[in-house]
Amino acid sequence: MGAIRTVVIDAGHGGKDPGCHGASAHEKNVCLSMSLMLGKMIEEKFPHIKVVYTRKTDVFVELDERAKIANRNNADLFICIHANAASATAYGTETYVLGLHRTESQQKVAERENSTIHFEDDGGEKYKDFDMSPDAIIARQIQLSVYLDQSISFADKLQEEFKRIGRFDRGVKQAGFLVLYKTTMPSVLIETGFLTNPTEEKFLSSAETQRLMAESMFTAFRKYKNELEGVEENVQGPIVPEKLQNELAKEEIEKTEVGEGDVIFKVQIETSEQKIGLTSSRFKGYSVAEYTQDGLYKYTVGSFVNNFAKANEMKNEVRSNGFEHAFVVAFQNGERINLQKAIKLAEN
Numbered sequence: 001m002g003a004i005r006t007v008v009i010d011a012g013h014g015g016k017d018p019g020c021h022g023a024s025a026h027e028k029n030v031c032l033s034m035s036l037m038l039g040k041m042i043e044e045k046f047p048h049i050k051v052v053y054t055r056k057t058d059v060f061v062e063l064d065e066r067a068k069i070a071n072r073n074n075a076d077l078f079i080c081i082h083a084n085a086a087s088a089t090a091y092g093t094e095t096y097v098l099g100l101h102r103t104e105s106q107q108k109v110a111e112r113e114n115s116t117i118h119f120e121d122d123g124g125e126k127y128k129d130f131d132m133s134p135d136a137i138i139a140r141q142i143q144l145s146v147y148l149d150q151s152i153s154f155a156d157k158l159q160e161e162f163k164r165i166g167r168f169d170r171g172v173k174q175a176g177f178l179v180l181y182k183t184t185m186p187s188v189l190i191e192t193g194f195l196t197n198p199t200e201e202k203f204l205s206s207a208e209t210q211r212l213m214a215e216s217m218f219t220a221f222r223k224y225k226n227e228l229e230g231v232e233e234n235v236q237g238p239i240v241p242e243k244l245q246n247e248l249a250k251e252e253i254e255k256t257e258v259g260e261g262d263v264i265f266k267v268q269i270e271t272s273e274q275k276i277g278l279t280s281s282r283f284k285g286y287s288v289a290e291y292t293q294d295g296l297y298k299y300t301v302g303s304f305v306n307n308f309a310k311a312n313e314m315k316n317e318v319r320s321n322g323f324e325h326a327f328v329v330a331f332q333n334g335e336r337i338n339l340q341k342a343i344k345l346a347e348n
């Protein structure tokens, strides 16, 4: 197997394209920090490997230029680093390879990342001949099939390392990313977490935790490199400081203060006779809570104090993400109460 000589690191967005954002953090900045950290780690440990950055500063780079940089440099690996956006309760990391999305939420991620072309001078005109139909994406995936196994292998290792430092693993996924479409080498796009989730925004914004993410990527890179080059080596990932372990353990949104008599609306997505782990993949990365009623385990997402409209909005979102039978439930003083009564109470 070939050795890795050149790695291209692609910090998402930049310049006039800020990417997604949280309360204060912008995707373009957190991606750049982690990209520079990862690149430096590779340069220091493996001086013979050429590390090429699609950007090292806050500048705008067109999507097809990013792919061209990778192709021109005959990169052996292309790593795109991004951050995610969804509801305030979505959390965790996911790594994509080029392919056909399986759910609407995966498609949405690709659409959001692809939408950066509207910042380009010709408004995305040059992508007219990028056929992103399902048939074309599958055809492209077959063309690139020699790299697909390697892309997936690296993506698996990334997710493993993120999980090891306590991040929630949303899995390795596929979707039609323009930036991956024309590259001719193993390529992945990492969604490092949700800036729309306050806890994750904080995690992705601090230099200390950005370093932890970069070290995890670096560990995955070393394991991938060893696998490719047939090297046996026991590679250790970063050690998570104790205070961070606690923070990561409660990776969920902070609940609003609840007063006496307040009504809490939640969205029920699952009922089961058996207990289900709260981080089960069945919940597709949603932060869920459990309650029991009539001997059944019931699982909810969201928590809206006296706000039925918001809960209803969330119900529609989770329905479109595969929980077709989701519905709003209401609680008062820890007891489930009739929904119509709850709506009345919340109005007063």
Ligand SMILES: [Zn+2]
Pocket: 012, 013, 019, 020, 027, 082, 083, 113
């Ligand atoms: Zn992005």
